[in-house]
Amino acid sequence: MSRDEVHELFSRLAEIDPEPTTELEYSTPFELLVAVVLSAQATDVGVNKATRRLYPVANTPQAILDLGEEGLKRHISTIGLFNAKAKNVMALCRILVDQHGGEVPRTREALEALPGVGRKTANVVLNTLFGEGTIAVDTHIFRVSNRTGLAPGKDVRAVEDGLMTVVPPEYLLGAHHWLILHGRYVCKARKPDCPRCIIRDLCRYPDKTLA
Known part of the structure; x- marks a missing residue:
């Protein structure tokens, strides 16, 4: 993806979920x-x-x-x-x-x-917890990064390093959660929900699903 496309991708994810966070429940x-x-x-x-x-x-x-x-x-x-x-x-x-x-x-x-x-x-x-711009690459982020062309990599560390390079600084704090949630609910492993995806026009995935 180009720099402008990456910026647009995160701009759209941020618009629908301005304050993303983990779905794990905790109070401390x-x-x-x-x-x-x-x-x-x-x-x-x-x-x-x-x-x-x-x-x-x-x-x-x-x-x-x-x-x-x-x-x-x-x-x-x-x-x-x-x-x-x-x-x-x-x-x-x-x-x-x-x-x-x-x-x-x-x-x-x-x-x-x-x-x-x-x-x-x-x-x-x-x-x-501490508001640092880190990205924990799980299976969802690994899949989304490779499918979309955002930060392709053969292993999780390669994808993490790629994301740390391409994610705009203003989106770095939320990037981890946006990508996980997108992979969990839209860009799913077995059958991505491409018709409902807000970044489908930016995505490089060649086998997009149809409505």
Whole structure:
């Protein structure tokens, strides 16, 4: 896409959703961090169902440590890979209590040092909690970036680097959420809803669906 086309793409997405945000439910930085860790290879809907059970019982690092790993598993057992995720969340909580005063750290280095937190999770936290212009490339963003021609890449890091290069600065804070939501509800994996897409005339995808 040309620079003008990229600007137009984000201008349209911003017009219909001026303040995009995550669909994960949370009320504190710690709740968001845990929700993002739990969301790996799981849907936001499924994670929200689990955290609605968990957070009224334990929503701080110390409270989850007090709950214990088996207690945590009972609350998140509906989520895929819950055994490994419970182990990571317990270890994460221990580090937050011992090294960060129970608070979510604000640096990429400290976030990525937490069990279960990789670059993608760190990017979500930095963007959503701390207002940094980061883009966490999940399957939706990877698909949209490649299909549209916005930032083609063979892997998620290539797409992330491409997006960081082409996204206009004024749209960088919201780009992560706009692209995820567009991929989730319009540019879907099996059958994109091209007739309903507001950027279809800018998109390079050759196999657009018809009404």
